[in-house]
Structure formats: structure tokens, C-alpha cells
Amino acid sequence: xxxxxxxxxxxxxxxxxxxxxxxxxxxxxxxxxxxxxxxxxxxxxxxxxxxxxxxxxxxxxxxxxxxxxxxxxxxxxxxxxxxxxxxxxxxxxxxxxxxxxxxxxxxxxxxxxxx
Amino acid sequence: xxxxxxxxxxxxxxxxxxxxxxxxxxxxxxxxxxxxxxxxxxxxxxxxxxxxxxxxxxxxxxxxxxxxxxxxxxxxxxxxxxxxxxxxxxxxxxxxxxxxxxxxxxxxxxxxxxxxxxxxxxxxxxxxxxxxxxxxxxxxxxxxxxxxxxxxxxxxxxxxxxxxxxxxxxxxxxxxxxxxxxxxxxxxxxxxxxxxxxxxxxxxxxxxxxxxxxxxxxxxxxxxxxxxxxxxxxxxxxxxxxxxxxxxxxxxxxxxxxxxxxxxxxxxxxxxxxxxxxxxxxxxxxxxxxxxxxxxxxxxxxxxxxxxxxxxxxxxxxxxxxxxxxxxxxxxxxxxxxxxxxxxxxxxxxxxxxxxxxxxxxxxxxxxxxxxxxxxxxxxxxxxxxxxxxxxxxxxxxxxxxxxxxxxxxxxxxxx
Numbered sequence: 334x335x336x337x338x339x340x341x342x343x344x345x346x347x348x349x350x351x352x353x354x355x356x357x358x359x360x361x362x363x364x365x366x367x368x369x370x371x372x373x374x375x376x377x378x379x380x381x382x383x384x385x386x387x388x389x390x391x392x393x394x395x396x397x398x399x400x401x402x403x404x405x406x407x408x409x410x411x412x413x414x415x416x417x418x419x420x421x422x423x424x425x426x427x428x429x430x431x432x433x434x435x436x437x438x439x440x441x442x443x444x445x446x447x448x
Numbered sequence: 449x450x451x452x453x454x455x456x457x458x459x460x461x462x463x464x465x466x467x468x469x470x471x472x473x474x475x476x477x478x479x480x481x482x483x484x485x486x487x488x489x490x491x492x493x494x495x496x497x498x499x500x501x502x503x504x505x506x507x508x509x510x511x512x513x514x515x516x517x518x519x520x521x522x523x524x525x526x527x528x529x530x531x532x533x534x535x536x537x538x539x540x541x542x543x544x545x546x547x548x549x550x551x552x553x554x555x556x557x558x559x560x561x562x563x564x565x566x567x568x569x570x571x572x573x574x575x576x577x578x579x580x581x582x583x584x585x586x587x588x589x590x591x592x593x594x595x596x597x598x599x600x601x602x603x604x605x606x607x608x609x610x611x612x613x614x615x616x617x618x619x620x621x622x623x624x625x626x627x628x629x630x631x632x633x634x635x636x637x638x639x640x641x642x643x644x645x646x647x648x649x650x651x652x653x654x655x656x657x658x659x660x661x662x663x664x665x666x667x668x669x670x671x672x673x674x675x676x677x678x679x680x681x682x683x684x685x686x687x688x689x690x691x692x693x694x695x696x697x698x699x700x701x702x703x704x705x706x707x708x709x710x711x712x713x714x715x716x717x718x719x720x721x722x723x724x725x726x727x728x729x730x731x732x733x734x735x736x737x738x739x740x741x742x743x744x745x746x747x748x749x750x751x752x753x754x755x756x757x758x759x760x761x762x763x764x765x766x767x768x769x770x771x772x773x774x775x776x777x778x779x780x781x782x783x784x785x786x787x788x789x790x791x792x793x794x795x796x797x798x799x800x801x802x803x804x805x806x807x808x809x810x811x812x813x814x815x816x817x818x819x820x821x822x823x824x825x826x827x828x829x830x831x832x833x834x835x836x837x838x839x840x841x842x843x844x845x846x847x848x849x850x851x852x853x854x855x856x857x858x859x860x861x862x863x864x
Contacts, residue, residue, distance in 0.1 A: 353490055355587030356462035359497045363457070366501030383498030411498055 336416040338378065338444040339423040343430070344407045345437035365431035373415065373426055381413035410437070457509070462493055463585035464666070465510060469517055470582060471557035472550050475620040477521055479564065479613045484521055486582070492516040511551055518547075558583075559674045560620040562667060563628055565609075566638040569616045574609040575638050576645060577602050584663045594660055596651045625676035632677055636685050636741065639664045639671075643689050647696065651847065654700075661696055665689050672728065680735030683728045684742040690725035691748035694718050706853045714755060722752060743772035762792035779805050783820055795827035815844035819854055826861055834861055 354362065370377055386408060390398045410432075417423040420443055427439040466489050473485035492513045506512040550557075565582050566575070576595060580586040581602075588606070592599045646660025668689050672682040698716035701707055729745050747768035754760025769785035782805045790798025802821055810817035822837035838858045845851040 353494070353587070355590055356466045356490075356493055356585045357460065357590065358587075359493050360457065360460070360462040363462075363497050363501055366497075370501060380502035380504065382502050383495070385495070411502060413502055 336418055337420075338446075339415050339417060339420065340442045340444065341381075341413045341415060341423075341427055341430070342409060342440040342442060343411045343413075343432055343437060344440060345410050345432060345435070346407055362431055362435070369429045369431055370413075372429060376415050376417060376426060377413065378416055379414040381411060383411035384409055386410075407438075457505070460585075461509075462496075465513060466490075466493065466585035467561070467583050468510070468554045468558050469513055471561035471620065472514060472554055473517060473521060474561060474564075475553070475557045476518070476550065477525070479618055479620070481521070481525075482582070482610055482613060484524060485517075488517045488520040488524070489513075491520050508551075510554065511547065514550060514554075515547065518550075555670070555674070557620060559628075559670055559676065560623050562670065563623055563631060563635055564613070564618050564620060566635040567616070567618060567631070568634055569612045569618070570609045571605075571612065574605040576642055577605040578609040579638060579642055579667075580660075580663070581606055583667060593653075594656050595645065596649070628676050632671070632681055633739075635671065636668075636681075639667050639685075639689075642667075643692070647692055647699075658696060661689070661693050665693055680732050680737035681739045681741065683735070684732035684739055684745050687725050687728035687732055688741050688745040688748055690721055690728060691745060691752055694722045694725060694752065700849075704849060706849050708853075709751065709755070712755075725749070725752070738771075738775070740772060740776040743768050743775055747772070760791070762788055766792055779807060779810055780814070780816075783810065783817060786824070787820060790824055790827065795824045798824045799828060813844065815841045815846070815850065815854070817841075818844065819857070822861075823857070826857075831861060831864070 370380060387399075392398060415423055415426060417426065420441060423443075424441045427441050430437075430439045432439065469489045469492065470482070470485050473488065474482050477485065495516055496509070496513060500506070500509075562583055565578050570578060577591050577597075580591045580594060581588065586594065588599050588602050591597075591606075592602045595602065643661055643664035646657040646662075646664065649657055649660075665686070668682070668686040671677045672686040694717050695709075695712060697718070698712035698714075699707060726749065729749050732742055732745060747765055750761060750764045750768065765788040766785060769781060769788055773781045773785060782801070786798045786801040786805070789801050799821075802824070807817060818837045818841035822834045822841060825831075825834035825837060835858070838854055838861065842851055842854045842858070845854055
């Protein structure tokens with residue numbers, strides 16, 4: 334059986350980010366991200382990218398409004414694509430995400446397509 | 449794996465890049481926009497944190513960060529520009545400047561920022577806080593931890609410095625090489641304080657003390673290598689810091705107690721740094737110019753050589769202090785010279801030298817005056833006089849570690 338694809342959707346709590354991390358802390362977090370991705374090995378299909386907080390939203394009536402797109406207090410900050418046998422296995426992989434200790438969370442979503 | 453893979457960044461890359469980027473932005477947009485520059489460098493770094501691990505590091509990380517930071521500043525200035533004619537001019541000027549020019553000039557911009565941040569217009573109590581924040585990329589909390597203070601107090605000190613910049617109209621672009629040469633000793637003074645904060649502090653944690661010393665050495669190295677500031681004075685200053693940095697780990701025992709120079713374990717010396725120190729010292733002495741840092745480096749060099757060889761040439765150290773007293777007269781230097789004289793000619797001659805010092809201020813405030821006097825009295829067999837001097841030293845010692853050092857000597861005196 335071939336593995337299934339999942340998207341990790343990274344969300345962070347807009348309110349926990351009021352104290353900006355220092356450059357040194359950011360570099361440590363960057364190292365933690367690299368270490369996590371390295372630990373995923375071949376399971377990581379695509380590192381994905383980050384999304385900026387600003388943007389536009391087009392409404393059903395065609396009007397265009399300004400972002401940011403915060404559902405409740407949470408904002409989507411980026412995504413990655415992984416492969417795993419089951420969604421549980423993918424969720425297990427997500428437990429190593431460095432955003433979790435910072436108050437963020439990872440949504441694990443299966444792709445609809447079958448491969 | 450995504451992009452170019454997890455190419456690791458060197459230690460403190462973000463911290464030091466932060467300083468270079470702030471320098472580039474303040475050079476381009478003016479010192480009055482220092483707060484904006486700092487905020488936007490922070491934005492660029494956090495964007496890098498969000499993106500680089502996922503996409504892989506960009507080919508030219510510095511250029512990437514600079515582009516993001518500049519665009520962010522421009523966006524914000526555009527928003528303000530409606531009410532500010534000066535800013536509009538700035539924006540017009542922007543279109544004509546290329547990013548290549550900016551990236552080529554990064555080190556030069558940082559050099560200039562060092563001079564502006566160490567300018568005498570910055571209030572004395574703000575100097576180290578500002579240097580750590582702006583030149584070393586520390587956050588306010590990290591500065592507070594390093595200087596054993598509160599974030600509130602550090603914020604205040606930094607904003608007082610920034611207010612001075614607005615008044616004085618200092619700009620990075622306006623600094624000539626000649627102006628930098630004239631003001632080199634002022635910059636060295638601030639870096640010396642920074643180094644000492646790390647070297648002498650017994651309160652801050654070890655890792656922070658090491659970082660402060662490393663930062664001072666890093667900035668001193670910039671001065672020693674830059675075209676506009678290199679030469680004997682900068683080489684001697686760097687050599688001096690390195691000679692001390694060699695012994696950083698040997699200075700305190702496991703429990704944080706101060707060890708005397710003769711008690712220090714040579715195995716804890718950083719011999720690689722020592723080679724660097726001698727290399728810069730040689731460079732310094734091959735120049736005609738002689739500064740107080742030449743004298744101090746000479747003394748430190750001889751102490752290191754003596755410890756390594758097992759015999760110290762005290763006459764060289766006495767000469768070094770004589771030179772130092774001439775170039776930078778101070779009763780504290782005379783006091784240290786007395787120790788060297790005592791080693792060379794015996795404690796009695798050392799005590800005679802003490803008598804020639806104008807010690808009124810030392811007598812009231814400086815614990816080492818009493819501690820050294822007590823050491824020499826004790827060596828000279830005058831124990832009854834040594835004891836009250838040690839007690840006075842204990843009263844005046846500013847930290848617990850220093851008090852304990854005095855107690856140790858007092859105990860040794862009584863045990864004899």
C-alpha cells in the first residue's frame with residue numbers, strides 16, 4: 334500500500350506573539366525547525382512555505398476586503414506536505430513541530446486525492 | 449527535502465546580522481529612524497524564521513534580509529510621507545540607490561554605527577545598554593540579564609540615548625576616516641567597559657559573561673581590520689582584550705569564587721586565543737604609535753609568558769606600568785606597579801612605592817587599595833598592620849566573591 338499525503342497547516346495564536354523573540358532566540362528556533370525536518374527524513378515531501386499576515390479577501394458579492402485572516406485568535410502562518418501510512422502516524426510526526434512549545438498548533442489534513 | 453536543504457547558519461548569525469542590517473538601514477534612512485530600523489530588522493528576521501526552514505536558506509541570506517527590511521521601512525515611510533516633506537525626499541533618493549552598494553558597504557556601515565553608538569553624547573549609563581542592543585543584537589531582556597538590571601531600566605537607558613541622537617544630528621554617512629581616528633579612543637573606552645562587564649562580573653551567569661567578552665572582542669576586531677581604523681592603537685587594544693580573554697575560564701573556580709592569577713589552572717587557558725593575542729601584539733608593536741593599550745597589552749603579555757614559562761620577568765612588568773602611568777596617569781596603575789615592584793625588589797620597596805601615591809580617594813572607596821597594602825604588609829612581616837587593612841578591604845569589597853577572596857587571605861594570615 335502506498336503512503337498517503339497530508340498537509341501540515343501551521344497556526345499560531347496571534348496573542349502569544351506579543352513578546353517578540355530576540356535574534357538569538359529566533360536562530361535557536363530556526364535550528365529547531367531544521368532538526369525537526371531532518372528527523373522526518375523521506376516523510377517530508379515538501380517543506381512548503383510561510384504566509385505573510387497581510388492579504389486581501391474577495392467576498393461573494395465581489396467586494397475585496399483587507400486581511401489579516403485571523404479565525405478567532407489564530408492565524409495560518411504556513412504549510413508543509415508530508416507522507417505517512419495513516420493520519421495518526423502523520424499526527425505523531427507533527428508532535429515534533431517547534432511551534433508547539435511556542436503556543437502554536439499544527440492541523441494535519443489528508444489530501445483528497447488517492448495515489 | 450525542500451530548497452537547498454538545512455544549511456546551518458553560523459553561531460549568532462541572526463544577532464550579528466541584526467547589527468549589520470540596522471547599520472545599513474540607519475545609514476540609508478538616517479539615525480532619526482533608528483527605532484524604525486530596529487523594528488523592521490526584527491520583521492525581516494522573523495520572516496526568515498518562518499520561511500527559510502521550509503523553503504531552504506536563500507543563496508544570499510544577507511541580501512534577502514536586507515531586501516525585506518528595506519521594503520518594510522519604505523512601506524512605512526510612504527505611509528508617513530504625506531505629512532513629512534523630508535521623508536518624501538528620502539524616498540525619491542531611494543530609487544537611485546542600488547542594493548549592491550548597500551550590501552558591499554555592510555561592514556563599513558557597521559563600523560560607522562559603532563562610532564555613532566559610542567559617541568560621547570550618549571549618556572554614560574546608557575552606553576553599554578545601547579551597544580548591546582544596537583551593535584550586538586541583544587533583546588532588551590537579554591541586555592537586562594547581561595547588565596543585571598530590569599527591562600524597564602534598560603528601556604529607559606536606551607531611549608535616553610536615542611533622544612540624544614535626535615538632538616545631535618549624528619549621521620553615519622557624515623563620518624570621515626579622520627573623524628574616526630580622532631574618536632577611536634572614545635570607542636575603545638566603551639568596548640573596554642563592555643569587556644570588563646563580562647570579565648569582572650561575578651553576578652551574571654558564566655555564559656553571559658563569556659558572550660559580553662566575545663562581543664567586545666568582535667567589535668575590537670572590526671576596528672583592528674577596517675581600513676579607516678586599523679593600526680597600532682586598534683591592534684594593541686584587541687591584543688589586550690585577547691590576553692585577558694585567554695584566562696576567562698581560569699579566573700573563577702567551580703563555585704564561582706575568584707582565583708588569584710598564580711592559582712589559575714593553565715589547562716583552562718585558551719591557547720588558541722593566546723596565539724591570536726601575541727599575533728596582534730606583535731602587529732601593535734611594529735607601529736610607531738604607542739598608546740595606553742600598548743602598555744596594558746605589554747603587561748598582560750608578560751604575565752601570560754611568565755605563567756607559561758614558570759618565570760615572570762618582573763622588570764618588564766614594572767617598565768610596562770611606568771609607561772602606562774605616563775600615558776594614562778592614575779593612582780590605580782601606580783598601585784598595580786607597586787605589586788610588580790614588590791615582586792622585583794621585595795615587599796618593602798613595594799610599600800615605599802605605595803607611600804608615593806595620592807591615595808585619598810582610593811582609601812575611601814577602593815577595596816583593592818587596602819587588600820594590596822595588606823598583602824605587602826603581610827609579606828613584609830607586619831601582620832598586626834596587615835589585619836586591619838584586610839578588614840577595611842572586606843568592608844569596601846563590592847561583591848560577595850570579592851569579600852570571600854579577602855576572607856581567604858585573612859584566614860591565611862591568622863593561620864601563619
